[in-house]
Amino acid sequence: MNKLLSHFTKASAAIALAGSLAFTLQANAATFKVINTDDPGVGFNDKTPAAPVGLNPGKTVGEQRLIALNFLGGIWAKALGGNDVIEVAASFAPQECSATNGVLASAGPFSAFRDFDNARFAKTWYAGALANRLAKTDLDAASGQPLPEIGVTSNGNLGKPGCLEGLSWYYGLDDKVPNENSIDYVKTILHEYGHGLGFLSFADDATGEQFDGLPDIWQHYMVDGKSGKLWVNMNNAERKASAVNNQFLAWTGFQSFIGAQQTLTNVDTLDVFFFDKSGIALLPGGTANFGAKEGRRGVTDSLGFLEDARAPGAACAALTSTQAASVRGRIAVINRGGCAFTDKAKNAQAAGASAIIFINNTPLFAGRPAFGVDDPAAGITIVSTLISQQDGARLREGTRFASIFETKRPGGMDLFRRPLLYAPTAVQPGSSVSHWDITATPNLLMEPNANGDESTALRAPKDLTLPLLKDIGW
Numbered sequence: 001m002n003k004l005l006s007h008f009t010k011a012s013a014a015i016a017l018a019g020s021l022a023f024t025l026q027a028n029a030a031t032f033k034v035i036n037t038d039d040p041g042v043g044f045n046d047k048t049p050a051a052p053v054g055l056n057p058g059k060t061v062g063e064q065r066l067i068a069l070n071f072l073g074g075i076w077a078k079a080l081g082g083n084d085v086i087e088v089a090a091s092f093a094p095q096e097c098s099a100t101n102g103v104l105a106s107a108g109p110f111s112a113f114r115d116f117d118n119a120r121f122a123k124t125w126y127a128g129a130l131a132n133r134l135a136k137t138d139l140d141a142a143s144g145q146p147l148p149e150i151g152v153t154s155n156g157n158l159g160k161p162g163c164l165e166g167l168s169w170y171y172g173l174d175d176k177v178p179n180e181n182s183i184d185y186v187k188t189i190l191h192e193y194g195h196g197l198g199f200l201s202f203a204d205d206a207t208g209e210q211f212d213g214l215p216d217i218w219q220h221y222m223v224d225g226k227s228g229k230l231w232v233n234m235n236n237a238e239r240k241a242s243a244v245n246n247q248f249l250a251w252t253g254f255q256s257f258i259g260a261q262q263t264l265t266n267v268d269t270l271d272v273f274f275f276d277k278s279g280i281a282l283l284p285g286g287t288a289n290f291g292a293k294e295g296r297r298g299v300t301d302s303l304g305f306l307e308d309a310r311a312p313g314a315a316c317a318a319l320t321s322t323q324a325a326s327v328r329g330r331i332a333v334i335n336r337g338g339c340a341f342t343d344k345a346k347n348a349q350a351a352g353a354s355a356i357i358f359i360n361n362t363p364l365f366a367g368r369p370a371f372g373v374d375d376p377a378a379g380i381t382i383v384s385t386l387i388s389q390q391d392g393a394r395l396r397e398g399t400r401f402a403s404i405f406e407t408k409r410p411g412g413m414d415l416f417r418r419p420l421l422y423a424p425t426a427v428q429p430g431s432s433v434s435h436w437d438i439t440a441t442p443n444l445l446m447e448p449n450a451n452g453d454e455s456t457a458l459r460a461p462k463d464l465t466l467p468l469l470k471d472i473g474w
């Protein structure tokens with residue numbers, strides 16, 4: 001089941017505000033003022049009786065939703081400090097959804113501003129709430145068009161027929177969801193408020209086009225690890241290519257860099273090293289849950305590509321004598337798919353392979369922290385690693401020798417130890433670029449998927465949400 005978090009990709013125009021029911025939080029912190037835009041009887045106004053849950057005393061579903069929303073607003077208010085008043089237009093409404101996939105919630109800034117007093121960069125867009133903080137005034141009030149700073153929509157159909165069936169919102173405030181089918185509302189909307197406060201780029205991640213032809217503050221900090229260029233210095237084609245440069249799109253802000261050293265931890269990796277036209281290449285790999293766990297000595301051998309290694313069913317059956325000859329005494333290169341990893345490993349081992357490099361069958365890198373299911377009965381003793389589809393293509397064009405080594409590298413950093421942004425090889429509009437990468441270890445609040453074990457601390461050494469917001473000016 002894919003539980004996506006989303007955000008509006010463009011600062012949007014006004015929406016009609018119905019029945020404005022405002023709640024205000026404590027002083028000595030920013031103030032989040034919720035504007036409930038739901039119709040009577042639904043969403044935040046749902047009068048269905050509810051039993052108190054996880055420190056949330058609300059007596060109806062609607063009350064519990066509002067209490068949870070104000071609770072998470074309080075977490076943000078304390079983290080941001082200051083005395084800003086941040087208005088949030090909030091509602092429950094249908095979101096893009098099918099029985100097994102769907103958007104939990106989406107949010108974004110209502111407006112964007114540039115060239116206001118105290119803006120650090122000229123001709124650069126800032127999300128409304130951040131622009132207000134820097135300018136020390138409510139900019140859209142000054143313009144005669146007072147708008148909320150943030151709009152947030154929660155999926156009101158969650159768990160109903162045809163929409164993420166079997167799941168339900170958990171309105172407890174205690175970070176203790178009872179089971180994996182419960183979605184923590186506080187944590188989900190905490191993430192969404194992050195987007196609303198400016199945790200996003202306004203650039204179109206599918207075309208590389210900028211919002212109204214100018215960069216946003218994010219583009220001064222996003223760097224492409226291959227070209228070394230910042231997004232602000234790229235043209236549309238370069239930004240479009242960088243948005244899918246998986247494992248190479250990084251964040252250069254100082255606060256996030258320091259936070260990443262404190263937060264991200266080492267994961268077990270079995271990386272593949274070989275030569276290609278640009279020199280020594282490193283392909284990040286995952287460790288298998290089966291077979292040997294090779295250490296620093298590693299395995300170095302020539303590569304044996306199965307004849308039909310481009311087909312997903314390669315090595316699902318005992319290898320033919322021709323196939324066996326191509327992998328005997330070599331590192332077998334085998335595509336994922338068609339049967340279990342352990343079936344393939346068993347067949348390659350029986351044919352005399354010294355190790356295995358599996359190539360993933362999706363554009364996403366899914367080899368970390370570990371892959372496959374252990375099967376002691378299969379008797380596998382050789383080493384296996386799993387690399388991405390993109391890197392698999394690269395491997396086929398390099399030298400015919402490779403080494404597989406255990407390396408200790410923090411999950412979610414590039415080779416310069418900068419935190420990575422999410423840039424899957426197939427662009428995911430609304431998710432690409434504007435999140436931390438899914439290889440981050442531990443899981444971070446601002447990853448594109450709800451993993452359930454994210455911290456709500458917002459700051460290092462548990463999370464990198466606040467460090468990034470500080471980098472852009474909060």
Ligand SMILES: [Zn+2]
Binds near residue numbers: 005191435446448
């Ligand atoms: Zn998000």
